[in-house]
Structure formats: C-alpha cells, structure tokens
Amino acid sequence: MDWEAIWLTARLAALVSAILLVISLPLAHWLVFSRRRWTFLVEAVVSLPLVLPPTVLGFYLLLAMGSRSPVGRWWTSLTGQSLAFTFEGLVIASVFYSLPFAVQPIAAAFAQVNHTLGEASATLGASRLRTFLRVTLPLSMHGVVAGAVLSFAHTVGEFGVVLMVGGNLPGVTRTISIAIYDDVQALRYERANETALALLAFSLLVLLAVYGARRRSWALAPTA
Amino acid sequence: MSATVEIRRRLSDAFALDVAFTAPPGLTVLFGRSGSGKTTILRSIAGLVRPDAGRIQVGGRTFFDAGAGTDVPVQRRGVGYVFQQLALFPHLSVRANIEYGLQALPAAERLARVDAMAASFHIAPLLERRPDRISGGERQRAALARALVTEPSILLLDEPLSALDHAIQSQIMADLRRWHERHRIPVLYVTHSHREAYALAERVIVVEQGRVAATGSSHEVLDHPAERALASLAGFENVFDAAILERQERAGTMRCRLEGTRTELEVPLTQQRVGDRISLAVRAGDILLAAQEPQGISARNVLRGRLVDTAPQGPAVVATIDAGARFTVHLTPGGADAVRLRAGADLWLIIKTYSCRVLAR
Numbered sequence: 325m326d327w328e329a330i331w332l333t334a335r336l337a338a339l340v341s342a343i344l345l346v347i348s349l350p351l352a353h354w355l356v357f358s359r360r361r362w363t364f365l366v367e368a369v370v371s372l373p374l375v376l377p378p379t380v381l382g383f384y385l386l387l388a389m390g391s392r393s394p395v396g397r398w399w400t401s402l403t404g405q406s407l408a409f410t411f412e413g414l415v416i417a418s419v420f421y422s423l424p425f426a427v428q429p430i431a432a433a434f435a436q437v438n439h440t441l442g443e444a445s446a447t448l449g450a451s452r453l454r455t456f457l458r459v460t461l462p463l464s465m466h467g468v469v470a471g472a473v474l475s476f477a478h479t480v481g482e483f484g485v486v487l488m489v490g491g492n493l494p495g496v497t498r499t500i501s502i503a504i505y506d507d508v509q510a511l512r513y514e515r516a517n518e519t520a521l522a523l524l525a526f527s528l529l530v531l532l533a534v535y536g537a538r539r540r541s542w543a544l545a546p547t548a
Numbered sequence: 549m550s551a552t553v554e555i556r557r558r559l560s561d562a563f564a565l566d567v568a569f570t571a572p573p574g575l576t577v578l579f580g581r582s583g584s585g586k587t588t589i590l591r592s593i594a595g596l597v598r599p600d601a602g603r604i605q606v607g608g609r610t611f612f613d614a615g616a617g618t619d620v621p622v623q624r625r626g627v628g629y630v631f632q633q634l635a636l637f638p639h640l641s642v643r644a645n646i647e648y649g650l651q652a653l654p655a656a657e658r659l660a661r662v663d664a665m666a667a668s669f670h671i672a673p674l675l676e677r678r679p680d681r682i683s684g685g686e687r688q689r690a691a692l693a694r695a696l697v698t699e700p701s702i703l704l705l706d707e708p709l710s711a712l713d714h715a716i717q718s719q720i721m722a723d724l725r726r727w728h729e730r731h732r733i734p735v736l737y738v739t740h741s742h743r744e745a746y747a748l749a750e751r752v753i754v755v756e757q758g759r760v761a762a763t764g765s766s767h768e769v770l771d772h773p774a775e776r777a778l779a780s781l782a783g784f785e786n787v788f789d790a791a792i793l794e795r796q797e798r799a800g801t802m803r804c805r806l807e808g809t810r811t812e813l814e815v816p817l818t819q820q821r822v823g824d825r826i827s828l829a830v831r832a833g834d835i836l837l838a839a840q841e842p843q844g845i846s847a848r849n850v851l852r853g854r855l856v857d858t859a860p861q862g863p864a865v866v867a868t869i870d871a872g873a874r875f876t877v878h879l880t881p882g883g884a885d886a887v888r889l890r891a892g893a894d895l896w897l898i899i900k901t902y903s904c905r906v907l908a909r
Contacts, residue, residue, distance in 0.1 A: 444637075447628070
C-alpha cells in the first residue's frame with residue numbers, strides 16, 4: 325500500500341473539510357435565511373461542481389493559479405512560489421470542488437428547523453448569533469456532520485481536479501486515487517487493489533455513519 | 549403601563565389590517581375568526597412583522613413609529629410571546645427552555661427565578677425533562693413560564709389553550725390570573741372561541757376583516773351585538789332575516805315573520821317601523837324544547853317543529869329543529885333524554901320574547 329499517498333490524502337481531506345465547515349455554516353445560513361432575490365445565483369454557482377466535469381473545473385483553476393492571472397501573480401508575490409502543482413493549490417482546488425457537498429446538507433438541515441423556534445428565540449432577547457448557536461445549529465447537527473463527512477469523503481475520492489491542478493508529485497500532490505491510477509498504468513495490480521479496497525471500505529463506513537446519523541436526528545447533538 | 553397600538557399593513561391585494569386600540573393592564577381578548585388579522589397584530593407588537601404605517605407603544609416605550617422611523621428589533625422589545633405551536637426548543641430541557649431568556653443574569657439568580665416560576669406553574673418536577681417527554685398541558689405551562697420569567701412589559705398569547713381540554717385550560721388560566729395579580733401588564737389573548745372570550749376577558753376587542761369591529765367588556769360586546777356578523781360570532785347560533793308585521797306598543801313587543809317562512813315570533817319593541825327588515829338573534833341555549841304541546845305558559849313564542857339532527861358537543865347535545873326556519877338548540881344530556889330526541893319526532897320550541905335580540909339591517 326502507498327502509505328505516503330494515504331497520509332497525504334488524509335491531511336488534504338481533513339484540512340479541506342475544516343475549511344469547508346468554516347465557509348459553509350455562514351454561507352448555508354445566508355442561502356436559507358436571506359430574503360434577497362439573487363440567492364439563487366449563488367446557489368447555482370455553489371452547485372456547479374456537481375455537474376461540471378472535474379477536468380473543466382481543474383482547467384480553469386489551473387489558469388487562475390498560473391502566472392498570467394492576477395490571483396496567481398498575487399500569490400507568487402506573497403509566497404514566492406506558484407500555486408499550481410503544490411499542496412496549497414490542491415487544498416484550494418478541493419475546497420471549490422467539494423463545496424456543494426458541504427453546503428447542501430447543511431442548508432437542507434437549516435431549512436428543516438422550525439422557523440417559529442427562531443422567532444421564539446428572538447422574542448426571548450437572543451441575538452441572531454445566539455439564536456444560531458443555541459437553536460439552529462444544535463437542531464441541524466445531523467446536517468453539519470453529513471456535510472463534513474461527505475466533503476471529506478469527496479475530497480478523498482477526487483481525481484480529475486487533482487490531476488489538472490496538482491499533477492503527480494509523490495508526497496506533495498499524489499493522492500490515493502492518483503496512486504491507484506499510477507499503479508494500474510504500471511501494471512502493479514496487486515498494489516492498486518490493496519489501496520482500492522481500503523478506499524472502498526472507507527467510503528462504505530462514511531456512508532454508514534451519515535445515514536446512521538440521519539436516522540435519529542440528534543444522535544450526534546450535544547446533550548446540553 | 550398600557551399598550552397603544554395603531555397598525556396598518558397590507559396582507560394581500562384584497563385584505564389590509566387597519567386597527568387602533570389601547571390595551572390597559574389586564575387581560576384583553578382579541579376575538580375574531582381565523583384569518584381576521586389577530587395574529588398579525590400580535591406579531592407586529594412583538595416586532596416579527598413590520599407594519600406599513602402606524603405606531604406601537606408599550607408602557608411608555610415606543611416600539612415602532614413609522615413617522616419617526618423607529619423600529620426596535622424583536623430582541624430588544626422585551627415582550628413575552630406564547631406561540632400557537634408553543635415553540636419550545638425540542639433539544640433543551642424544560643429548565644433550559646425557561647432559562648433561555650435570562651442569559652444576562654448571573655447563574656444563581658437564573659436558578660432562583662426558574663425554580664420560582666416552575667413552582668408557580670406547577671412544573672417543578674419536570675424541569676430536567678425534554679419537551680417531548682411531558683404532556684400537552686405541561687408544555688403549555690412551560691411555554692408560559694418561559695415567556696413570563698423574563699418579566700416582559702406585555703404578554704402576547706396566540707390561541708395558547710385551544711388544543712387543551714377545558715379542565716386543564718381553566719387550571720392554567722387560574723395560574724395565569726394569580727401571576728397576573730402581582731404583575732400588572734397588558735395581556736393580549738388571541739382566540740376565536742367565544743367560550744374562552746367569555747371565561748377570561750376583562751375586555752374584548754372584536755377583530756373582523758382586519759378591523760376593530762367592537763370594543764368593550766365581554767358582556768357589552770358579546771351580549772349586545774351591534775351588527776349581525778357580530779351576533780353569529782358571539783354565540784348567537786340562530787340569526788334570521790325577518791320583517792316587522794305589527795307593533796304592540798302597550799305590551800312592549802312586536803310581531804315579526806321570518807323571511808321565506810310563515811314562522812312568526814314575538815320580540816321586544818324597538819324603534820323600527822312596521823315593514824322594516826331586521827335581523828333576529830337567539831342563543832341556542834335560550835330555547836326550550838317540549839315533547840308535548842305546552843299549555844298555560846308565560847313564554848309568548850311556542851313553535852311546532854320537527855327534529856332534523858342531533859350531535860354531541862362536549863357534554864352537551866346540539867339539536868337542529870325545523871320549525872319553518874332551522875333552529876339550533878343546545879341541551880344538557882339529561883334534557884335531551886327528557887324530551888326523547890328522535891329524528892323526525894314532533895317537538896315544540898319555546899322562546900321567551902326577551903331572548904330574541906333585534907338587530908338593524
């Protein structure tokens with residue numbers, strides 16, 4: 325088994341999940357509770373990675389990170405190196421790629437929380453933040469867990485975007501799925517099978533956890 | 549401390565809320581059919597709905613003033629609101645629910661206030677349970693306690709007791725009354741049940757189609773309906789169109805014929821003239837039934853009719869009787885047995901002259 329690739333992938337997926345939680349909680353809240361007319365635009369953009377071929381997404385991200393784009397130049401001037409074909413570049417690309425897998429379950433859980441509970445919280449003097457932390461979030465824990473787990477798993481399994489943006493540098497951008505592809509290309513079927521089986525078992529466990537949590541809606545909520 | 553409310557708000561193309569009233573300390577019932585705009589009034593006072601125009605003042609504090617651009621956010625209004633569905637937080641214990649509005653207080657005082665409140669609303673043994681583990685009446689008490697423990701400047705109750713049976717309703721009302729004797733704030737109680745309005749109200753505001761149709765003590769508003777629409781709302785189950793046939797000035801009565809029938813009734817004398825069209829209202833509980841034709845009684849109206857239908861309503865029986873016009877009559881179960889109610893049976897309706905209300909049309 326390619327332990328270097330597994331370790332790299334685990335670090336990448338954990339980091340991406342954490343970043344996505346920080347982004348998705350306010351974004352999902354805004355999508356569900358905003359009264360602005362153009363929320364649907366943001367919703368569509370967030371969901372783009374669901375329908376877009378990963379190579380298309382990866383291609384444009386690669387262009388954006390290149391030295392010809394303002395973003396790429398800004399990053400180079402800041403860090404002295406290019407984003408493309410680095411671990412940091414891979415993190416940023418994966419955040420875009422897995423964004424809908426975090427936002428959608430969280431937004432769905434927020435939308436399910438009875439609206440009157442938020443109103444009751446407000447009449448009792450709670451600020452919007454307190455209402456979110458004490459009412460909306462605890463009652464949406466199953467969605468938050470699902471969002472974190474799904475974005476983690478989705479990042480673990482990405483291939484096209486990694487190949488476009490990260491290439492195949494051992495220990496830097498060579499993730500599990502790239503490693504499996506590599507092994508197959510080199511006719512190392514046994515080694516490919518080991519890694520693939522591990523990934524299969526992991527994915528199944530993840531889905532069991534998500535569906536198990538959904539069954540009892542506050543199985544994972546704090547018992548405050 | 550009293551509340552002055554003046555609200556205008558468009559609710560749809562066909563329907564606008566336009567009300568103005570003052571609620572002194574004490575219980576004021578907002579009474580009207582569902583969809584008349586009662587809940588929107590409460591939501592506007594709480595700040596959950598923003599009126600298009602008007603002014604809302606509670607205890608000298610201005611919550612909303614469209615002219616001056618004042619609109620205090622919900623969180624800072626300090627109202628107590630009990631929602632129709634109660635809206636207890638399902639993931640928090642009853643204690644955490646009641647404590648929720650006391651975040652600014654030190655822990656020791658929170659504990660003391662919650663315990664005192666729980667004791668006066670008889671839910672002390674349930675404090676550590678979740679709302680889904682207690683009964684409907686207990687949930688109701690918890691929701692009231694949660695709103696009252698914050699010592700609000702006004703209490704807004706949206707049909708809070710409608711889902712409970714009468715015995716539990718009256719116990720909770722007694723608890724609320726006791727609390728209220730010590731805290732004189734305006735309490736606005738929304739209901740469409742005239743039984744509740746009668747049982748509770750020091751004052752009643754009748755809301756119809758987004759407007760205040762009548763204001764007064766429950767007996768003024770509910771006993772002397774100024775208009776026919778009010779009569780049917782306020783417990784006059786029988787309302788008929790009628791024409792005046794004859795004025796009997798000396799007896800102080802008039803003879804009327806119910807429109808579309810040959811049924812005549814003797815009613816109290818009013819200012820109207822012969823030929824004028826009026827509405828007559830009679831409470832279902834003011835009509836007597838007899839199985840045989842009664843002889844030598846003082847009531848002036850004895851109508852022969854036929855039983856169409858009976859239906860139980862709580863402990864009582866509601867009978868529909870065709871006596872030219874259809875009458876609704878309320879009976880106790882014992883009374884229903886005594887006249888042996890059978891569909892198609894002949895019955896006599898007995899209505900005292902002064903049980904008939906005459907309403908201008």
